[in-house]
Amino acid sequence: MKPAGTSFFTTASPEGSTHQVVAHVRGLIERGQLRPGDRLPAERDLAGQIGVSRPTVRAGLRALAAMGVVQSRHGSGTYIPDGPPVLAAEPLSFLAALHGFTHAEMYEARRILEVGAAGLAAERATPDHVATLAEEVANLFASLESPQVFLVHDINFHRAVAGASGNPIVASLVEMVSTLYYERRRRTAERAFPRDLRDAAEAHRRIYQAVRAHDAEAARTAMNDHLLQASAYQAQEPGHANPQADVPVEPAAAGDSPAPRRARRRRESQI
Amino acid sequence: MKPAGTSFFTTASPEGSTHQVVAHVRGLIERGQLRPGDRLPAERDLAGQIGVSRPTVRAGLRALAAMGVVQSRHGSGTYIPDGPPVLAAEPLSFLAALHGFTHAEMYEARRILEVGAAGLAAERATPDHVATLAEEVANLFASLESPQVFLVHDINFHRAVAGASGNPIVASLVEMVSTLYYERRRRTAERAFPRDLRDAAEAHRRIYQAVRAHDAEAARTAMNDHLLQASAYQAQEPGHANPQADVPVEPAAAGDSPAPRRARRRRESQI
DNA sequence: CGCCGCTCAAAGGTCAGACCACTTCATTCC
DNA sequence: GGAATGAAGTGGTCTGACCTTTGAGCGGCG
Numbered sequence: 001m002k003p004a005g006t007s008f009f010t011t012a013s014p015e016g017s018t019h020q021v022v023a024h025v026r027g028l029i030e031r032g033q034l035r036p037g038d039r040l041p042a043e044r045d046l047a048g049q050i051g052v053s054r055p056t057v058r059a060g061l062r063a064l065a066a067m068g069v070v071q072s073r074h075g076s077g078t079y080i081p082d083g084p085p086v087l088a089a090e091p092l093s094f095l096a097a098l099h100g101f102t103h104a105e106m107y108e109a110r111r112i113l114e115v116g117a118a119g120l121a122a123e124r125a126t127p128d129h130v131a132t133l134a135e136e137v138a139n140l141f142a143s144l145e146s147p148q149v150f151l152v153h154d155i156n157f158h159r160a161v162a163g164a165s166g167n168p169i170v171a172s173l174v175e176m177v178s179t180l181y182y183e184r185r186r187r188t189a190e191r192a193f194p195r196d197l198r199d200a201a202e203a204h205r206r207i208y209q210a211v212r213a214h215d216a217e218a219a220r221t222a223m224n225d226h227l228l229q230a231s232a233y234q235a236q237e238p239g240h241a242n243p244q245a246d247v248p249v250e251p252a253a254a255g256d257s258p259a260p261r262r263a264r265r266r267r268e269s270q271i
Numbered sequence: 272m273k274p275a276g277t278s279f280f281t282t283a284s285p286e287g288s289t290h291q292v293v294a295h296v297r298g299l300i301e302r303g304q305l306r307p308g309d310r311l312p313a314e315r316d317l318a319g320q321i322g323v324s325r326p327t328v329r330a331g332l333r334a335l336a337a338m339g340v341v342q343s344r345h346g347s348g349t350y351i352p353d354g355p356p357v358l359a360a361e362p363l364s365f366l367a368a369l370h371g372f373t374h375a376e377m378y379e380a381r382r383i384l385e386v387g388a389a390g391l392a393a394e395r396a397t398p399d400h401v402a403t404l405a406e407e408v409a410n411l412f413a414s415l416e417s418p419q420v421f422l423v424h425d426i427n428f429h430r431a432v433a434g435a436s437g438n439p440i441v442a443s444l445v446e447m448v449s450t451l452y453y454e455r456r457r458r459t460a461e462r463a464f465p466r467d468l469r470d471a472a473e474a475h476r477r478i479y480q481a482v483r484a485h486d487a488e489a490a491r492t493a494m495n496d497h498l499l500q501a502s503a504y505q506a507q508e509p510g511h512a513n514p515q516a517d518v519p520v521e522p523a524a525a526g527d528s529p530a531p532r533r534a535r536r537r538r539e540s541q542i
Numbered sequence: 543c544g545c546c547g548c549t550c551a552a553a554g555g556t557c558a559g560a561c562c563a564c565t566t567c568a569t570t571c572c
Numbered sequence: 573g574g575a576a577t578g579a580a581g582t583g584g585t586c587t588g589a590c591c592t593t594t595g596a597g598c599g600g601c602g
Contacts, residue, residue, distance in 0.1 A: 016584070016585095017584075017585070018333070018584080018585085026365065026368065029365065029368050029369055030368050035369070036369060036370070042552075042553060042554085043553075043554070044552095044553080052585085052586090053585065053586050053587075054586090054587095055326060055584095055585070055586070055587090056584085056585065056586080058330065058554085058555085059329065059330065059333045059584090059585090061554095062289070062330045062333045062334050062337070063333050063334065063336065063337035064337070064365075065334065066333070066334035066335070066337040066338050067337050067338070067359070067361060067362040067365060068362055068366075069362065069365045069366075069369070072553095072554065072555090073553090073554080073593090073594080074553080074554050074555070074592070074593050074594070075552080075553055075554060075555095075592070075593035075594030075595075076552090076553070076554080076593080076594055076595075077552090077553060077554080077594095078553090078554080080369065085366045085369070085370045085372075086366075087362055087363065087366065088338070088362060090338060091338035091339055091340065091358055091359060091362075092358065092440075092443075094297065094300070094335075094338060094340045095339075095340075095356045095357075095358065095440075095443065096440075097297065097300050097301050098300055098306070098307055098340070098351065098356070099307070099356045099439060101356075101439065101440055105438050105439065105440050105441075106440060108391070108438050108440075108441065109438060109440040109441050109444065111387075112383065112384065112387030112388070112391075112441060113383065113384070113387075113444075115387070116382075116383030116384075116386070116387065117383070120379070120383075167376050167379050167380060168370060168372065168376065169363075169366075169367075169372055169376050169377060169379075169380040169448070170376075170379065170380050170383060172363075172366065173380065173384075173444060173448075177440070177444075287555070287556090288555075288556070289555080289556085313581075313582060313583085314582075314583070315582080323556080323557090324556065324557045324558070325557090325558090326555095326556070326557070326558085327555085327556065327557080329583085329584085330555090330556090332583095343582095343583060343584090344564090344565080344582090344583080345563070345564050345565080345582080345583050345584070346563070346564030346565035346566075346581080346582060346583065346584095347564080347565050347566075347581090347582070347583080348565090348581090348582060348583075349582090349583075
């Protein structure tokens with residue numbers, strides 16, 4: 001039996017030592033010693049404070065960075081992001097790739113969130129919010145000739161609605177889900193006809209009017225109709241026109257994949 | 272190999288070397304070589320494949336683990352979680368701590384999601400789903416005397432509704448948001464009166480009936496009413512009766528001398 | 543006097559090698 | 573045949589070093 005000298009009471013913590021780092025940072029946040037925009041102590045200092053080595057600190061910070069809690073700047077330090085609350089979209093993106101989420105499902109999730117947000121926005125939008133929405137509607141009508149610019153204001157409008165909901169959690173969720181297909185929309189937007197853009201602009205205007213009138217039910221309906229139509233429009237788009245062509249190639253010849261044996265098929269992927 | 276020093280464009284990657292690891296794993300996932308339940312190559316092998324050192328691989332895997340994409344088991348390997356898609360709740364929890372999300376906001380976000388999920392469930396629930404819901408309703412009525420057991424079935428019921436929506440993204444979001452206050456509910460549940468539990472069980476039964484009848488509008492309304500009432504019930508609860516006690520005293524806390532040890536006495540601010 | 547460029551400390555990023563802790567499974571011994 | 577035992581294999585952590593980037597201070601040049 002090897003005595004293993006260093007195991008006196010080192011790993012006495014219930015969880016991994018790296019978890020201590022996350023917990024420590026969490027503690028700093030919860031007791032208000034660390035707020036958005038602040039800089040964390042240097043890794044070497046943090047290691048001394050917590051009582052672990054720097055690699056362990058780095059592991060914890062890496063995890064926090066992946067969650068979007070912190071953000072490292074090479075040569076400068078590690079900071080807590082400033083600005084409005086943001087949830088990282090990458091986890092959802094991975095989940096989509098892993099489980100083969102469909103476009104329809106993503107649009108549906110977005111619809112639920114944005115319809116709810118629109119309802120809240122109608123109930124609580126401040127004059128400032130209303131003004132922002134009005135401006136973006138105007139921008140939409142002003143950019144019917146330029147799909148790329150139109151898309152920017154489209155995104156801005158939906159973001160503004162989420163912001164007008166007054167609920168930062170809802171806004172974060174909307175943003176996270178929306179991020180998933182902005183990339184895709186950027187491609188389809190190029191082929192949009194001005195007439196379609198005009199229809200979309202009109203739909204946004206109806207949403208805006210309902211919010212301005214503080215008519216929650218109308219706002220919800222308008223947002224729902226708008227997203228249903230947008231979903232249908234995207235569904236008939238080419239690009240992913242392989243409804244059942246889900247056979248993902250699988251280079252069976254290559255024998256360099258020793259691990260997975262079974263060849264179960266899964267649903268269409270690609271987010 | 273590389274004599275370090277001035278890179279002769281070795282690191283052809285635009286981003287940090289650790290990002291390569293994440294991208295590599297993502298590639299494996301997207302080309303179907305890595306699916307839920309599979310085990311990733313060992314860290315040492317992965318390091319060789321990608322061409323980076325093990326610490327770098329570990330950093331990337333740590334990030335993926337924080338996102339919930341992978342899951343390490345000491346001594347066994349790193350796996351891709353099996354089962355239904357799950358979004359990590361920790362990022363949202365940190366965001367709540369950082370920006371001081373209120374309970375009302377969280378309940379509101381949950382309400383939006385679950386009301387939408389209930390509507391979808393009413394449209395698409397299979398007989399199996401309906402049966403599961405019926406069973407959980409029965410369990411609720413059977414556990415009116417035991418708040419702890421009641422809570423378990425309460426959670427199960429809402430999870431089942433989310434699952435019956437047929438949309439895994441919505442289910443993931445519901446789960447993520449719900450996780451935030453299960454902890455809290457566990458504490459308040461202890462003080463619940465049987466009469467309150469009976470009311471709650473009745474509310475669940477109404478939701479179930481609407482889903483079984485495939486009446487989406489009724490399901491939405493029933494879920495909305497239920498969550499509004501639950502929110503009001505929690506709002507009048509004591510426990511977090513420190514509305515403005517979020518001033519975390521002064522940092523007079525003696526420095527962290529050697530090791531924090533078991534200082535589990537942390538204040539559970541919101542959550 | 544003032545602006546520009548240089549220098550250097552600080553901080554994050556990466557690498558290398560080693561050892562420990564845990565799992566797993568095949569072997570061996572009752 | 574079943575249980576104890578041992579050896580690989582794998583993630584977890586540590587030590588220590590070096591590089592790259594950043595940013596601010598400082599000195600030279602105009």
